[in-house]
Amino acid sequence: MPIDQRQFAPATARNRDFILPILQRVLPESGTILEIGSGSGEHAVFFAQSLAGLNWQPSDTHAEALNSIRAWIEYAGATNVAMPLLLDVGASAWPLAHADALVCINVIHYSPLESTTALLTGAARVLPPGGVLYCYGPYRRGGRHTSPSNEEFDAWLKQRDPRFGVRDMETVEDEAAACGLRLEEVIAMPANNFSLVFRRN
Ligand SMILES: C[S@@+](CC[C@H](N)C(=O)[O-])C[C@H]1O[C@@H](n2cnc3c(N)ncnc32)[C@H](O)[C@@H]1O
Numbered sequence: 001m002p003i004d005q006r007q008f009a010p011a012t013a014r015n016r017d018f019i020l021p022i023l024q025r026v027l028p029e030s031g032t033i034l035e036i037g038s039g040s041g042e043h044a045v046f047f048a049q050s051l052a053g054l055n056w057q058p059s060d061t062h063a064e065a066l067n068s069i070r071a072w073i074e075y076a077g078a079t080n081v082a083m084p085l086l087l088d089v090g091a092s093a094w095p096l097a098h099a100d101a102l103v104c105i106n107v108i109h110y111s112p113l114e115s116t117t118a119l120l121t122g123a124a125r126v127l128p129p130g131g132v133l134y135c136y137g138p139y140r141r142g143g144r145h146t147s148p149s150n151e152e153f154d155a156w157l158k159q160r161d162p163r164f165g166v167r168d169m170e171t172v173e174d175e176a177a178a179c180g181l182r183l184e185e186v187i188a189m190p191a192n193n194f195s196l197v198f199r200r201n
Pocket residue numbers: 009012036037038039040043060061062065087088089090104105106107110111115
């Protein structure tokens with residue numbers, strides 16, 4: 001019997017039902033959605049199955065994640081999810097030259113700040129004018145954490161890798177603006193997270 005390579009990220013089951021209605025509203029009805037940092041792949045199959053008019057393109061930079069995403073796609077029998085791409089946002093060229101929208105969940109705080117810059121630069125390159133970049137995760141606002149639990153989480157992240165950390169929303173907004181991506185909407189989410197909707201000018 002083949003080894004089951006599916007990974008399980010329990011947070012995906014907790015946040016997906018809150019994220020879905022926002023994606024339903026801000027994503028196009030058809031086209032290719034490139035997901036950055038898909039991780040286990042649980043979001044990819046859930047969102048693809050819930051948004052049947054879209055072609056979902058998961059990606060990640062880690063081999064174990066790619067194996068898990070493949071395993072989830074096979075397990076779920078999802079037909080509108082492509083096999084995952086090896087995509088490091090920092091690469092000078094991404095394996096997909098065009099996407100109708102981008103989705104990036106819980107990556108910005110889980111990677112160095114340079115990766116956020118690379119994500120925004122890459123997004124501006126592959127999105128059409130008016131295309132959406134959706135980001136989800138915790139952020140500081142006005143130089144402060146939005147909750148004690150986020151402050152603890154930030155310390156935990158920095159112990160794991162000093163380059164990781166909960167970012168200032170304003171920093172991400174300014175970096176995005178410099179790339180031609182306007183922060184159009186900020187939506188407070190459960191568990192002290194935010195949905196950020198950027199639109200390419
Ligand atoms: C905390 S996990 C989130 C995974 C998934 N999106 C979720 O919400 O469960 C962060 C993910 O970002 C990916 N990642 C980190 N740095 C990256 C980079 N430079 N390019 C692409 N993906 C990256 C990691 O491999 C990991 O899968």
